[in-house]
Amino acid sequence: MRNTVLSAHKGTGSKEKVAFYNSWAESYEEDVAMLEYRAPFLAAECIASHFTREKERAVILDVACGTGLVSRNLKKMGFCHFVGVDGSEKMLSLAKETGLYQELKHCMLCEDPLPVQDELYDVVVIVGALSDGNVAVEIIKELWHATKPGGYVCMTTRGNVDNLEYKAELERVIQAMEEEKKWSRVAVSVVDEWEKAVSEHECGYIPGVVYLYQKAF
Numbered sequence: 106m107r108n109t110v111l112s113a114h115k116g117t118g119s120k121e122k123v124a125f126y127n128s129w130a131e132s133y134e135e136d137v138a139m140l141e142y143r144a145p146f147l148a149a150e151c152i153a154s155h156f157t158r159e160k161e162r163a164v165i166l167d168v169a170c171g172t173g174l175v176s177r178n179l180k181k182m183g184f185c186h187f188v189g190v191d192g193s194e195k196m197l198s199l200a201k202e203t204g205l206y207q208e209l210k211h212c213m214l215c216e217d218p219l220p221v222q223d224e225l226y227d228v229v230v231i232v233g234a235l236s237d238g239n240v241a242v243e244i245i246k247e248l249w250h251a252t253k254p255g256g257y258v259c260m261t262t263r264g265n266v267d268n269l270e271y272k273a274e275l276e277r278v279i280q281a282m283e284e285e286k287k288w289s290r291v292a293v294s295v296v297d298e299w300e301k302a303v304s305e306h307e308c309g310y311i312p313g314v315v316y317l318y319q320k321a322f
């Protein structure tokens with residue numbers, strides 16, 4: 106399991122990365138449970154605690170949805186309408202089996218345009234995919250476009266040594282968009298025990314961050 110997770114963190118081309126996720130899909134949930142991966146719950150909790158409108162009516166775009174862990178957590182917190190996007194066919198077919206999603210779309214993020222209508226979603230969420238070797242930071246602008254004015258964008262990243270450069274770049278882009286008044290900060294939550302460490306030079310738990318921003322009206 107340790108080597109599998111290290112492969113997920115490794116920098117490869119996006120085609121290789123998605124092929125890797127296809128091969129991991131069947132045992133993904135079991136493996137991340139062993140890792141005490143809490144990002145889907147933490148992101149859902151952050152969204153649910155700041156979302157001020159009727160949750161039952163909100164439409165959520167779950168980007169890099171994987172097997173559906175984020176939407177599953179959001180469902181438990183009162184949200185009902187989900188659209189999922191992912192580059193892995195195998196992940197998408199497992200997400201379909203959950204019966205949670207109204208629509209599931211295949212997309213190679215940052216290569217193909219996000220296959221959704223602009224300004225339609227009350228919440229756009231991306232969990233576990235913004236990190237070195239996964240989805241490039243440029244995707245954030247597309248997430249912003251898909252969000253309704255006044256809607257929310259929720260993002261997560263890891264804060265371990267191997268991902269610090271990526272995290273700094275992510276925060277630079279987030280802040281630049283804040284300065285351009287594209288969105289405003291709602292919550293940034295640093296979590297020390299994000300998930301168990303897997304690399305040789307880390308032990309215990311690695312930290313992570315949930316970012317929640319509200320798109321300008």
Ligand SMILES: C[S@@+](CC[C@H](N)C(=O)[O-])C[C@H]1O[C@@H](n2cnc3c(N)ncnc32)[C@H](O)[C@@H]1O
Pocket residue numbers: 113119122123126144145168169170171172173174175191192193196212213214215231232233234239240
């Ligand atoms: C670690 S999983 C996270 C899944 C889910 N959000 C969760 O938290 O359990 C990362 C997901 O991102 C997808 N992914 C990674 N790189 C991608 C890319 N370039 N285009 C589309 N999907 C990608 C993978 O297929 C995988 O389902």
